[in-house]
Amino acid sequence: MSAQFDVRYTAQLARLNLSEEEIAKFQSQLGQVLEYVEKLSAVDVSVVEPTAHAFPVHNVFRADESRPSFTAEQALSNAPRSANGLFVVPKVIE
Amino acid sequence: MDLTSLSISALREKLVAREVSPLDALDALDARISAVDDKVHGFLSRDLALAKAHAAKADLSLPLGGVPIAIKDVINVTGEPCTCGSRMLLPYRAPYDATVIAKLRAAGAIPFGRANMDEFAMGSSTENSAFGPTHNPWDLTRTPGGSSGGSAAVVAADEAFAALGSDTGGSIRQPAALCGIVGVKPTYGRVSRYGLTAFASSLDQIGPFTKTVRDAALILDVISGKDPMDSTSLDQPVPAHTALLGRDIRGMKLGMPREYFIDGIDPQVDAAVRAAIRHYESLGAEIVEVSLPNTEHAVGVYYIIATAECSANLARFDGVRYGHRAESSGLLDHYGRTREEGFGPEVKRRIILGTYVLSSGYYDAYYLRAQKVRTLIRDDFTRAFAQCDAIVCPTSPEPAFKLGDRADDPLKMYLADIFTIATNLAGIPGLSLPCGFAEVDGKKLPIGLQLLGQPLDEPRLLQIAHAYEQSTDWHKARPGL
Numbered sequence: 001m002s003a004q005f006d007v008r009y010t011a012q013l014a015r016l017n018l019s020e021e022e023i024a025k026f027q028s029q030l031g032q033v034l035e036y037v038e039k040l041s042a043v044d045v046s047v048v049e050p051t052a053h054a055f056p057v058h059n060v061f062r063a064d065e066s067r068p069s070f071t072a073e074q075a076l077s078n079a080p081r082s083a084n085g086l087f088v089v090p091k092v093i094e
Numbered sequence: 095m096d097l098t099s100l101s102i103s104a105l106r107e108k109l110v111a112r113e114v115s116p117l118d119a120l121d122a123l124d125a126r127i128s129a130v131d132d133k134v135h136g137f138l139s140r141d142l143a144l145a146k147a148h149a150a151k152a153d154l155s156l157p158l159g160g161v162p163i164a165i166k167d168v169i170n171v172t173g174e175p176c177t178c179g180s181r182m183l184l185p186y187r188a189p190y191d192a193t194v195i196a197k198l199r200a201a202g203a204i205p206f207g208r209a210n211m212d213e214f215a216m217g218s219s220t221e222n223s224a225f226g227p228t229h230n231p232w233d234l235t236r237t238p239g240g241s242s243g244g245s246a247a248v249v250a251a252d253e254a255f256a257a258l259g260s261d262t263g264g265s266i267r268q269p270a271a272l273c274g275i276v277g278v279k280p281t282y283g284r285v286s287r288y289g290l291t292a293f294a295s296s297l298d299q300i301g302p303f304t305k306t307v308r309d310a311a312l313i314l315d316v317i318s319g320k321d322p323m324d325s326t327s328l329d330q331p332v333p334a335h336t337a338l339l340g341r342d343i344r345g346m347k348l349g350m351p352r353e354y355f356i357d358g359i360d361p362q363v364d365a366a367v368r369a370a371i372r373h374y375e376s377l378g379a380e381i382v383e384v385s386l387p388n389t390e391h392a393v394g395v396y397y398i399i400a401t402a403e404c405s406a407n408l409a410r411f412d413g414v415r416y417g418h419r420a421e422s423s424g425l426l427d428h429y430g431r432t433r434e435e436g437f438g439p440e441v442k443r444r445i446i447l448g449t450y451v452l453s454s455g456y457y458d459a460y461y462l463r464a465q466k467v468r469t470l471i472r473d474d475f476t477r478a479f480a481q482c483d484a485i486v487c488p489t490s491p492e493p494a495f496k497l498g499d500r501a502d503d504p505l506k507m508y509l510a511d512i513f514t515i516a517t518n519l520a521g522i523p524g525l526s527l528p529c530g531f532a533e534v535d536g537k538k539l540p541i542g543l544q545l546l547g548q549p550l551d552e553p554r555l556l557q558i559a560h561a562y563e564q565s566t567d568w569h570k571a572r573p574g575l
């Protein structure tokens with residue numbers, strides 16, 4: 001499986017630009033990590049249920065009531081760019 | 095008398111007796127930090143004026159009234175930076191308090207100082223901090239461990255009475271061991287993570303770094319409990335964590351997992367941990383051998399689950415609502431460049447690995463399989479706890495390693511966590527406390543003893559730790575800075 005590992009393609013999926021140097025380095029370093037974790041394919045898990053959380057807590061509901069929350073000013077206080085009480089983003093639709 | 099070397103309990107006695115004020119305590123810490131933090135680099139920032147404004151109003155009748163506590167730079171405190179050790183969050187100021195901070199304040203404590211860490215808590219040495227590593231107070235050429243290395247170092251160096259950190263695969267216990275102090279990772283869900291910047295949500299827990307076991311119990315009393323803002327927090331009553339301290343441990347069964355006493359463990363660590371186990375026998379505990387047969391798979395399972403979850407959690411850093419934003423042309427370029435410029439190498443590595451193991455065609459082979467092996471690891475502990483009250487083992491396979499030694503070998507760095515990772519996968523509580531020193535190159539380096547318990551059994555873990563601490567002197571040693 002690790003033979004098909006392609007850092008360049010995976011970086012596109014992750015929306016993460018990498019330099020050519022990083023791509024080469026990660027390909028080798030993470031290839032080793034993947035080889036290491038492939039030891040897990042030897043474990044018999046045919047009758048084992050997966051664990052997503054150590055102590056599953058299901059259906060955590062609360063009353064549908066308004067509660068104190070950020071003001072628009074607080075929510076925008078860390079925005080790299082904002083205007084008219086809104087976040088400014090790059091053009092999404094061509 | 096130097097205030098900064100006091101435990102929380104000792105400081106509280108002086109505060110309540112009005113021998114010193116919270117402002118005195120803050121001034122003493124500030125002077126100590128000014129004197130030694132150039133060498134240690136345990137703090138990324140501190141806001142004395144803000145802390146003093148809170149100290150002036152501190153209610154000394156509360157359990158932690160007037161006690162300053164350092165905070166890992168991954169937990170939000172209103173008005174303070176929360177960089178997570180990353181350039182990505184350099185411009186950020188927290189607009190709210192994490193639940194643990196609100197609870198500390200309600201108990202009279204004063205958050206003071208932002209402790210250094212590996213970027214987004216990914217690492218075992220603090221060398222992944224974008225702002226330079228923290229140095230181990232016992233030997234400044236060595237790492238304090240990580241990812242909460244700053245929190246551990248500042249407590250060990252008497253720059254803080256106590257600190258909060260977070261533990262995803264050992265990030266509280268391993269640095270506590272390497273710096274010679276007490277560190278507790280509570281049961282998964284015991285402490286709310288609201289306001290903790292998420293790394294791996296099925297593993298992360300917040301916990302205390304302290305100079306004594308009793309101090310850890312005092313902090314756990316305050317920060318534990320159900321929180322409507324964290325749906326994974328457990329709806330279980332919070333016991334008095336100090337209740338069992340000082341009680342006899344005679345007849346208690348302590349399990350020695352044979353898979354944790356292996357070739358490759360440092361001989362001085364092995365000797366110190368075995369001596370600690372004999373000490374427990376002399377206190378009347380019964381030592382039983384237990385087996386955790388899937389231990390060898392823990393690191394592999396962890397680096398699939400933790401990276402998968404981190405790749406999803408760190409998708410929020412998109413340059414829109416907070417944090418760094420790159421100059422760009424168009425949307426994809428905006429995301430790609432913002433994340434390229436904001437994240438450091440280890441975070442990028444983990445995002446790539448996590449994205450890969452979740453990607454189409456590989457999910458079953460990696461992530462789903464890892465979750466199944468995780469079940470086996472959890473079942474190992476359930477079986478072991480049928481035979482013993484707690485597990486006793488080393489925290490780290492070795493004492494503090496040299497800064498720079500592993501920076502470019504991720505797999506070797508990941509193996510530093512072999513004894514702490516399974517705890518998070520199983521969700522059980524773990525604690526590290528000092529149990530001796532290794533002599534390396536003429537320096538004394540602390541060794542940590544790890545105790546693991548059943549879910550929500552923190553009071554008994556603390557009782558067992560306290561029995562050892564109160565009959566040994568290791569915790570009284572201080573680094574010469």
